[in-house]
Amino acid sequence: MILSLVFFTFSLVFYFITALLYLGHWIFKKKWIGQTATAMSFVALMSTSMILISRAGESGHAPFSNLWESMMLFIWATNIGYLIMEYKHKFKVLGVAVMTFEFLAMLSAFALPYKFKSAEPLNPALQSKWHWMSDLLARWDLQSYAIGWLDFHVFATFVGYAGFAIAFGLSIIYIFKERQETGVSTSRLMAAFPDARIIDELSYRAIAWGFPFLTVGIISGAVWADYAWGTYWSWDPKETWSLITWFVYAAYLHARVTRGWRGRKAAWISIAGFLAVIFLYWGVSFILPGLHAYA
Amino acid sequence: MSEKGKGASTGGGKERSFLHAAGSNIWYFFNSLKLTLGVLITLALVSIIGTVIEQNQPVEQYLAAYGERWTGIIFKTGLHNMYHSWWFLALLAMLALNIVVCTFERFPPKWKSLLNHIPDKFDPRLIEKLAHNKTVTVNTSASTAVERMSKALKKKGYCISQSGSGSESFIYAWRGRVGRLGSDFVHISLLLILLGAIIGSYSGFKSFDAVYVGDLMKVPTAEFKLRLDKFWIDYYDTGQVRQYNSMITIVEDGKEVLTKQIWVNEPLSYKGIRFYQSSYGMAWNRVEEAQIGVRKKGSEEVTDVFTIKWNEKANVPGTPYDVKLVGYTADYEYDKAKGIVTSKSAEPNNPAVMFEIYEGADMIGGALVFLNHPGLYPSLPESANADLVFGGYKGIMYSGISINKDPGTNVVWAGSLVMGLGFYLAFFVYHRRVWVHVRQTGKSAEVKFGGMINKNTLALERELDDIADSIVSDR
Numbered sequence: 210m211i212l213s214l215v216f217f218t219f220s221l222v223f224y225f226i227t228a229l230l231y232l233g234h235w236i237f238k239k240k241w242i243g244q245t246a247t248a249m250s251f252v253a254l255m256s257t258s259m260i261l262i263s264r265a266g267e268s269g270h271a272p273f274s275n276l277w278e279s280m281m282l283f284i285w286a287t288n289i290g291y292l293i294m295e296y297k298h299k300f301k302v303l304g305v306a307v308m309t310f311e312f313l314a315m316l317s318a319f320a321l322p323y324k325f326k327s328a329e330p331l332n333p334a335l336q337s338k339w340h341w342m343s344d345l346l347a348r349w350d351l352q353s354y355a356i357g358w359l360d361f362h363v364f365a366t367f368v369g370y371a372g373f374a375i376a377f378g379l380s381i382i383y384i385f386k387e388r389q390e391t392g393v394s395t396s397r398l399m400a401a402f403p404d405a406r407i408i409d410e411l412s413y414r415a416i417a418w419g420f421p422f423l424t425v426g427i428i429s430g431a432v433w434a435d436y437a438w439g440t441y442w443s444w445d446p447k448e449t450w451s452l453i454t455w456f457v458y459a460a461y462l463h464a465r466v467t468r469g470w471r472g473r474k475a476a477w478i479s480i481a482g483f484l485a486v487i488f489l490y491w492g493v494s495f496i497l498p499g500l501h502a503y504a
Numbered sequence: 505m506s507e508k509g510k511g512a513s514t515g516g517g518k519e520r521s522f523l524h525a526a527g528s529n530i531w532y533f534f535n536s537l538k539l540t541l542g543v544l545i546t547l548a549l550v551s552i553i554g555t556v557i558e559q560n561q562p563v564e565q566y567l568a569a570y571g572e573r574w575t576g577i578i579f580k581t582g583l584h585n586m587y588h589s590w591w592f593l594a595l596l597a598m599l600a601l602n603i604v605v606c607t608f609e610r611f612p613p614k615w616k617s618l619l620n621h622i623p624d625k626f627d628p629r630l631i632e633k634l635a636h637n638k639t640v641t642v643n644t645s646a647s648t649a650v651e652r653m654s655k656a657l658k659k660k661g662y663c664i665s666q667s668g669s670g671s672e673s674f675i676y677a678w679r680g681r682v683g684r685l686g687s688d689f690v691h692i693s694l695l696l697i698l699l700g701a702i703i704g705s706y707s708g709f710k711s712f713d714a715v716y717v718g719d720l721m722k723v724p725t726a727e728f729k730l731r732l733d734k735f736w737i738d739y740y741d742t743g744q745v746r747q748y749n750s751m752i753t754i755v756e757d758g759k760e761v762l763t764k765q766i767w768v769n770e771p772l773s774y775k776g777i778r779f780y781q782s783s784y785g786m787a788w789n790r791v792e793e794a795q796i797g798v799r800k801k802g803s804e805e806v807t808d809v810f811t812i813k814w815n816e817k818a819n820v821p822g823t824p825y826d827v828k829l830v831g832y833t834a835d836y837e838y839d840k841a842k843g844i845v846t847s848k849s850a851e852p853n854n855p856a857v858m859f860e861i862y863e864g865a866d867m868i869g870g871a872l873v874f875l876n877h878p879g880l881y882p883s884l885p886e887s888a889n890a891d892l893v894f895g896g897y898k899g900i901m902y903s904g905i906s907i908n909k910d911p912g913t914n915v916v917w918a919g920s921l922v923m924g925l926g927f928y929l930a931f932f933v934y935h936r937r938v939w940v941h942v943r944q945t946g947k948s949a950e951v952k953f954g955g956m957i958n959k960n961t962l963a964l965e966r967e968l969d970d971i972a973d974s975i976v977s978d979r
Contacts, residue, residue: 439771453552456545
């Protein structure tokens with residue numbers, strides 16, 4: 210029995226309940242459903258944390274080394290990001306987009322073949338540790354948990370993806386909300402969401418977190434590549450797609466300050482950006498050959 | 505896409521005005537956010553092509569995959585190496601020019617206004633025109649209200665400048681001015697990274713060499729040499745490879761300068777040149793030592809077995825002859841045209857050793873002895889009445905070392921640091937300005953205030969709400 214997979218099963222159920230609760234809160238507009246939903250998303254977060262912790266114990270290294278582990282990190286970061294946003298801005302109704310997405314992400318991780326889930330020792334190229342950290346942890350005999358540029362790279366990248374995922378959910382709501390505000394549609398459900406202006410601002414905030422983290426992720430990946438292969442950039446498909454994603458979000462940031470591109474067009478760029486993220490994350494790993502074949 | 509406007513010609517000779525107009529048109533073209541958007545989206549879209557068409561493959565592969573006609577198109581447009589093609593580099597150059605022109609155009613006025621931002625006096629009516637403004641009535645004198653306001657603003661981290669007194673006061677407060685410079689830092693850092701890449705492609709090099717254990721390796725462009733002391737592989741308990749390691753020593757002017765263990769992810773850097781563990785294997789043309797047996801003619805029994813080291817002489821027991829081990833090949837092949845022995849592959853499919861045969865100090869012949877085919881050729885002179893048998897060998901490991909020099913790398917890292925700083929300033933330090941007008945109205949004071957923020961309007965709204973609360977209740 211692999212403990213991390215047990216926690217995974219729990220988490221899958223928790224995310225399902227959380228998504229349902231946010232959906233219920235949106236449709237029925239009951240305060241208690243919203244409060245339960247927030248509590249439940251916190252429970253799901255704890256459970257996801259346990260997946261990561263137990264996986265670290267099982268594999269004997271930081272738990273970011275295969276597709277499944279990275280999905281857990283991604284889901285974890287998205288959940289935290291959302292909860293921070295909800296705490297700061299108090300718009301519980303927006304949780305429906307994020308938590309539905311989280312549940313779908315859990316489902317897709319569930320559907321992965323077993324070889325992407327099992328805990329494996331690190332192959333030579335993946336062993337990059339910061340010496341100072343190995344030395345420090347060696348005092349307690351924990352040096353195998355030392356992290357390095359690679360772990361930092363994965364962590365930063367997935368925090369970035371999490372920001373983009375939240376922005377993606379918000380941008381979709383924005384598109385519909387704007388239609389309602391401009392009178393194109395008269396959906397009662399859309400009225401439950403805050404003003405399009407606010408959704409746009411929040412989605413910008415999410416990208417304002419995601420973009421620097423993606424950048425740090427790309428740069429730390431380059432530092433690692435420089436250590437492992439002697440070249441910081443080799444136009445491998447994963448690298449190129451990360452740059453494509455970077456260009457798209459850079460375009461988003463400039464669109465927001467360009468007349469005629471604000472609002473709806475910017476929201477579409479944010480949606481396109483996240484589609485690029487999905488391709489960068491799953492598409493490149495499964496379809497295109499290259500150095501990042503493992504995750 | 506472009507906003508090509510007609511630049512105003514300012515007279516002064518027809519030719520000059522033409523050049524001037526052309527110049528200002530070009531300037532205007534590059535001073536455009538729409539160009540930025542266009543270039544970024546174009547870069548994103550065309551970059552996809554290079555991830556679908558595999559890059560830098562031999563022609564045959566393109567022919568097999570795309571046929572003759574498309575292969576011709578691919579090579580003509582440079583799609584087989586598109587990230588270095590002239591049009592891709594031109595797009596990057598456009599982005600760079602766009603950044604340069606926009607920075608020149610926007611930075612100086614921004615800098616000036618950031619330095620001289622404190623107004624001598626402002627029109628209180630302007631406050632109501634701000635997107636975020638509030639009016640609250642406080643049941644105190646105007647001067648107390650001003651005091652409370654200053655305290656609230658300072659508590660939020662604002663710097664303040666106050667003017668007026670008595671029944672009418674003005675406060676201008678600001679915070680996070682430096683955040684305005686974030687985008688400029690990011691833009692400059694992009695130019696730095698591009699510069700680093702250019703430096704690397706003009707003055708760096710990449711190479712690869714295999715070196716045998718115990719051997720010296722020449723390093724291109726350098727005075728020093730590299731010696732491989734040892735190569736070994738670490739395994740996990742499960743048998744999976746854990747790490748490939750080489751112990752290498754830098755030898756300069758015949759002296760050992762430094763010794764370091766390198767492995768994947770841990771290169772050695774010396775005088776700007778870096779050495780990376782990149783592959784390994786068994787030598788195909790050399791062994792450390794070989795076990796040789798002696799067999800009497802007509803007999804199957806191997807009698808004396810002796811070990812001979814590479815390039816050393818040993819006596820063949822029971823004969824007057826010495827042999828010297830001078831050659832080895834892992835997968836024997838004879839190149840007729842060149843008259844030399846080579847190896848079909850690096851695998852030991854058909855190992856053979858070559859000897860020189862000596863009688864006293866004189867070399868009297870040579871011998872070729874196969875591991876898999878003992879006695880294929882006679883190896884010793886007739887009079888010895890014996891044959892040599894190749895019984896086994898101890899191979900030599902080699903380590904494949906990538907050698908790389910890229911003086912641009914440090915510029916790229918410097919650019920990355922500047923970019924990190926820029927992002928912090930751009931996304932997490934907001935420039936907020938608040939204007940306050942306090943006026944005595946009877947026994948109470950009317951406080952009118954509003955603010956502007958360059959990012960994150962929600963943060964400003966919340967802050968103004970907080971400030972309103974704290975001046976009304978004096979918290």
